[in-house]
Amino acid sequence: MRITLERSNLLKSLNHVHRVVERRNTIPILSNVLLRANGTSLEMKATDLDLEITEATPANVEQAGATTVPAHLLYDIVRKLSDGAEVLLATNPDGSTMTVASGRSKFSLQCLPEADFPDLTAGSFSHSFSLKAQDLKMLIDRTQFAISTEETRYYLNGIFLHTIEAGGELKIRAVATDGHRLARADVIAPSGSEGMPGIIIPRKTVGELQKLVDQPDAMVGMEVSDAKIRITIGSIVLTSKLIDGTFPDYQRVIPANNDREMRVDCSTFAQAVDRVSTISSERGRAVKLAINDGQLTLTVNNPDSGSATEEVAVSYDSDPMEIGFNARYLLDITAQLSGTDAIFMLADAGSPTLIRDLAGDDALYVLMPMRV
CATH class of the missing domain: 3.10.150.10 (DNA Polymerase III, subunit A, domain 2)
Structure with a gap:
């Protein structure tokens, strides 16, 4: 040569x-x-x-x-x-x-x-379709932070990709969860994806894909079977084995009756959480949210170093309540929101909270509370 x-x-x-x-x-x-x-x-x-x-x-x-x-x-x-x-x-x-x-x-x-040199023989693919690079990037960006790193629950070590009927349209949905938080994102399903098997794309493959879909206008070719996925982006071809496992029924953990709505400016809230969590310990990153009429008070107590509070104006007209969350998880979720306002749908201090974006309903997040 x-x-x-x-x-x-x-x-x-x-x-x-x-x-x-x-x-x-x-x-x-x-x-x-x-x-x-x-x-x-x-x-x-x-x-x-x-x-x-x-x-x-x-x-x-x-x-x-x-x-x-x-x-x-x-x-x-x-x-x-x-x-x-x-x-x-x-x-x-x-x-x-x-x-x-x-x-x-x-x-x-x-x-x-x-x-x-080994060859990862692809075999035949049952479904083949094209997706806009920006759509694939959105699905990955909105969900990958919630992928579990716990090796024993291997079926959570990736993004679950499947088609679903939602709002009268067929959509491709990406879901990831680690048991503490859940992220879900949808895009309109392209032709050819109808009836595709639900697949779990491994964490390492997701990480590589995220780096490769850097041209939003490009089209991405996707071929799917029960065991493998092949993705073509220009002259790059990525072939990956899929996680051989059953993704849990995530619909059951998405709360349907959370009737207390809190609206808050997303960047103001994220900055306040970031500031008060400076004082938290690495082990317990809990931040307490005390919500009252039009006001949210964020509190962090660390017996070793002190405490911090900050007040943020919110839109809220239900009964006063207190709830605790992991500050890191709150920041991970708010980083994905593209709108100016974040909407928190709450039930009580011990129930999961639904967080979504005012900008649209293509993504939603579920966060389990912490005891504070």
Whole structure:
């Protein structure tokens, strides 16, 4: 293999694929990126056996071929080359090493044979459709913070994606929960998604997707089966295994009879929560909300360091009440709200609270209270 290509193109593609590769691997080939040159492009592929990303980038191919080299090492080398440089990638005749040359810099990397590189065979997909990148980004951004990190409840370690009839329209819905909070977001379902299986996209795949959907006007191709998902964004193809488990019936935890409504300016509320929570301990991040006619008092007590209170004007005309929440969770949710006002639908101090955006009903959040 012998090719030359622009450093910026090589770096951009390597940046997308190398992140999949784990820093520590017991299987040496999984530390490598597969480079395959033919025609007028260089295709790169990286995998951790659960997730695979491939991307093609334009290249001047003098001699076609394929090899695998350490992914993070190649990325670091290309990152440190000078801007606008041309990069030469060439394997020696026996394929044991690859030269990376640019200007006066020259590196020789150990190769492993292409034949050893695993292929995440996709199989066939039952459903195929296209979604706007901005819609997919919205679904991910609004819900991913609520994904559980508790490995024992593995079926909560991802985003549950499924279709649902809501308001007389078919929608694609994303849901994530860790048992303390729940996030739900909807977009209009595109044609082809009707009857797709409910799938749980793993946390790592969600994280990679979030970085890849950076062009809002682009269209994203999605192919879904019971076990895998394949997503195509331009020249990038991401294939991932799905979490093999049953997502709980989340509808049961969304309260339907919370009749106390509090409206508050979202940024004022978030800043006040952030300020008073400065005094809270890492272990107990509870903030108490005391709501009275037109006023909300936020209080944090920390026996080790002191206390803090702040008052915020709100719209509220029900009976006075007090309720406690984890400050970090409140800030996570308010960061997702795009409207100026946040609406809290409350029941009592021991029941889950519904939080939604005044800007629209495409997303809602459920937060469990804390004892304070």
